[in-house]
Amino acid sequence: MEKGYLRIINNDTYVSKQFLVDNGYNPRTLENHLSRYNKGKAFSFANKKELGDNMIWIFYNSIPKNLILKYGLPRNSDEAKKILNNAIPDDLDRGNSYWEGQFKKFWFEKGNWVRYLPMYSGYLLGENQKRAYAKTHYIVNLTIRLRYKGVPKIELYNAYMKLPHIIFKTNSYRYFWEKMKQCEKKGIPETLIHDFKINGREPYKVSIMVRGLIQLYYGTPKGYNIPKIHKLVNSDLRARGLLTISLSTVYKICSDVEMKNRWDALRYGKAYAKNNLFPYLEREEPEAVGDVYEIDSTRINFPFKEDGEIRYLNLCAMMDVHTRKIVGYSFADSENFEAVKECLKIAFIENHVVPNHIVCDNGSAYTNYKFENLTNLLNDFGVNVRHCKVDNPGDKGHIERWFGILQESYLNNHVGFLGEGIKSKRKNGRKNRHLEALYKSKKYLISRIEFIDLIKEEINNYNTNYSKVVDGIPDKLFRAGKKGITRTFKNFDIAFIFGKMKRIKVSRSKVKFVLDGRKYAYTIWSSKWANKLNRTKVHVYYQPLAMEEINLFDSQGNFLINLQRDKSIKQITYTNNEIKAYQHFHEKMTKRIKDNFEGIFEKAVDTEEYLSELPNLSMDDELIEKMKAIRMQDKGLIRDALKDYRLKELDDKGFFDTIGNNPYTGELKIYTPKPKRNTKFKILKDETTSKK
Template sequence: MYYIPFNSILDYTVPFNTITDGCKKYRQGKSKSWANKKDTNDKRKVLIDIDSIPEPTRKKYNIPTGREYFEQEELDRYTATQEKIQKEKELRADVEKLALHDAYNNGYMPFVAMYRERYSYNRTIKDDVAVLSAREHAFWVKMVEVTGTKYKTYDGGCKRGFNLYMELKKELVFTKDFANENYFRILLLKFRTKLLKEQSIVDVVVNGHKKPREKKKTNEFHKGVTMAFLSHPNKYPYRVVTDLVNHHCIEENQPEITESWVKFLMASDNHFRTFVMASRNGNKFTTDNLFAFAVRKTTPFPADCWMIDGTPVQFYCWNESRTKSVRLNLFVIIDVCTRKIVGFDISYSESKFEIMNALKNTVMMEGHLPAEIVSDNFSASKSEEIMTLKAQMEKIGTIWRHAKVGNPQDKTYVERFFGTFQSVECALYDDYIGEGITSKRDNRRNAEHLEKTVKAKGLPTYSEMISRIVTMITKYNERAKTAQKSPLEVYRTLPKPNAKELDSVRTALLFWKRTKVTVRRGMVKIIIKETPHFYEVYENHLKAELQGKEVYVRYDENDLECIMLFDKLTDLVICKCNKSLEFHTAQVNRKQEDIENTYKTVAKNKSYEKYLKDGKNTIIDNGLKAINKENLDLIHPLMLDKNKINEKESLEVQEYYLNVFKIAKGDEEQPQTKPLGTIHQKGVITDYTDLLEQKKPQKGFSKPTLAGVDK
């Protein structure tokens, strides 16, 4: 029942007599319509149940139902409340706008002198600029106050402050003219942070008007000697390098440097840092991080190439006799094209028998061998059984080769499988211990959880673990990804033109888009539709300049033969990059072009290696030319005075302990006298033996040799 006042019914133009007659009949019990009762708060008033009004009367005067009436009442109250809130907001905005306006026009005088002094270094800057900056100073101080406190911003304060700024900039003049709310938020945060720390906001207000820098105190000599010490394999810390360089600065009458200068040089000069890293960390680091690698194409067909490898599973179980807990070893064979596990074997440890069993299981299941098998240099590869198996495979056309030592990319697919297998399949089980400590994935279970799981369920038996591994491998093969078929289905449907079938006898035996990437090894990698694409920076100086830097990459999804690199800060174009040279992983797919691409890749890396060495030597040469010297002995750290014992008391302590341990004068370690090394200018002869060798006559030369002249 929905009771409303008598007068509310009159608002619908219902005749007075109609209402009173209906209510009278209801009270006399003659009708159930026009149900009414006295208002408990005011006995003079009558409340009528709106739903008891006869239907013809309701339709004639458009009277709503009780629910509709009260919903409309609620809507009217909500609208009235919102109108009241909006009026309060508008009133508040007017007050805040007036305060900002007043600060800009009347509150700037205390700051004028500050900005006159700030611009005093440049006579071309007029006094009007100082006054304008002072006005902005007062404006932003008031803006911080309007939008919150110096500690934090009010809820919705930034949005309100930005709207006020956009309105006021139509009336007032600002040096900063922007229409981006995010920029306003960043700028307001800078002002609030400065005021919180009780620091001056002058530098933020002046917006780029900086004082002229002092003249550089360093020159090419400093860079050259710093390069020599920083690139040394001893990897001296910046503090030690500073001491060593300053020693030579004093000797050569050059200004001394600071540790912060060395840090700034390494942080700001990427070219310089690349030269340093190329020598400082050794050849392997240079090869792994600076030189481009050869990109391998995925094999187009199943059974073109299989990769094999083994690893302990990340579960503990009982051995067959239930005497100790063990981790079983899983040896898998993966098809490079489809990523299907075509075969596997499980044992306590990797052995020749496990490898042969895995291959046998694969042949029994698939009925063929691939054109090529790739494995690591496992210890059993030289065993008689494996050698015989290789020879038999060669007869039917299957090549078995070993991945190159120190080149994990040669066997990348099987290595990647183990990571996927553990993170997708193994991680589903409660007793999964997680990947090894060298893994980058943070999925190792804590010891408390594992102990609790083992106590609750116990360790799996040997048979249970074998069953679990078989189930996981099978599920991996049939697991499909989004818009990608399962390995099992792909392997089944694609043709296998290079597979070596076995009979029963042999069976026994985009418009351009933008993304942000980091340049590494002179290469750029972008992933489009889950497919990686590699591009190479061809100019050596750009390789060194961009090494480890983030850049913007723009590319056309419909034509991925080339991309463009842009500076991340200025968005200016850097260079154009073409696709990296590629060659097929499996030798069976390689053509003459693939072979040429491998040679070109090696040649480019050699060229880059020479550029890095020449660049380093050029910097050192310039350093030596700056002091007019052909060579310079680099002082050893132990030869610095600060690293020697100079105090009399310390010398006495040293002598005392030498006597205690009975160390004679001639038996003690001799002080360091030889330099760390010598740096030379290009073309300076450093070894006269080489010169004598050059003077020796060639075979068949009739003139007397130097040895003959001596006689």
């Protein structure tokens, strides 16, 4: 006999493939199981075809028990025969009707069922399962309403059963309408959820307190993994005599995208949030060669041997942003002004282009008095030198990205390169420890000269071959764009820019020398320094085009005193449009950060209050105090992480709603650099003056 999904062959119960598919089994997986049985590789999913019938029938007792439990199928063949062989009206299958087409249309229109999604969001269901529940909810509600409007019940039943992936399905006409009555009495969500099982048990809701505990342990900067979070949460629950949760529950909550986007900023820190979560300011690309140069330094994690020791070098590089060509570079044992100066010098000597803007870093090599003097000199040539925004390396993102390209695409091919190091933000940015140890052995270490030659060769390869960022090779684009440039450096200009030093004897409290036929004299007015320096020789550092100020050093290179004259400094100008753009972006960024962290600490406090209100059913005070200490420590770390974002706490509970002092306050003004004394050294006041 045959009835829909069912066929009895030699008194054995068989079901069709469609029976399993309609109950949620993956069609491709089912085909694989059937193929394995037919090839003699498995005993499950025994199947056969009857003579003259192309339909495949599956022996019900060969279906694995775990799949029967997982998909809520009849537990044995007798139960399957009883359910599937249930009496159904003879006119049940009358072909497609008007309501079948309407139900399919309503099923696929998102606007009909999307409003029911929140009713199932509290259950641990996958996204596809939640949508299936919401769609089924709408169809059940529609079926009940149409029934009272006089639509024939058999047409509604037919239309309902033809829908794909619907949660509740049965071949029993009577049982179907019993379920519809239950939906009217108990409510649709409760009725649907009651009959659906995941891994053999009904879905359950996670309480606000449990969800808060999971988020608290996930968000701590300690970076607990999922099993550790599961262990800590269950320890809290046991301490209160509550039921524990499963590991899969923790995995599901911690994999929620909205939760991760909110808490990852604390879990992984400020740098991760800036690079992966928070928005950034879009900048227009420079239109011509020399419009914008970017300069920065980084340590190359490539060890070499010198004087019997393992050493590393810093690479300082400058890029023309329009063509992405590296126009200058230098090497040094550490990031310092001399390396920056050498990089600029090589760029000007090799290319002679006068850039309109140079964007530099905020490190000590770019903020000392020597760099300020160099900046003032470049201003006289019409070069605007600007520091990138504090804590915002993306402000000079092109040169930052180039360091990644150099190491990722070029140096990574060489034996001895150790990756970008422990500070790398890229997934494969660091080599494994065994390879690091191997590359530091004598066999693989190269000399300093070999290392520098290797870097030079790879930079040249980049300039003459790389074409993935801009439409063309950097070197060719630079040479083509350079032809139309009229502002260029002459050789004597470059000599003036990078300064000179004279060794001069101090006589009668004066420093005097002649430059280009013109006499210069500087008086030491401090009696203390005059008595120390008279009749001795000092090193005088000066800028030929900025003779209003000189600096005196001893023979060991230690700063002594600054002597200066009145001078005017050209303004570093910003247009009003640039100011408005920076301020507008600052306002949006401030609101974005504030919204992201709104209520985070409040949730931790609420979770603690939930726990404190629960009775101590386990009577284990020691465990309760231990877990409380761990939570307090973690909340302290979270509070410190929030401080790193400069968020101001309003009270002891940790609520906050304002942004504190940011690196950039939004109050950008037209800035005029003023002559500054060297702040790195303190010039002692005259003793007679201090006594007064």
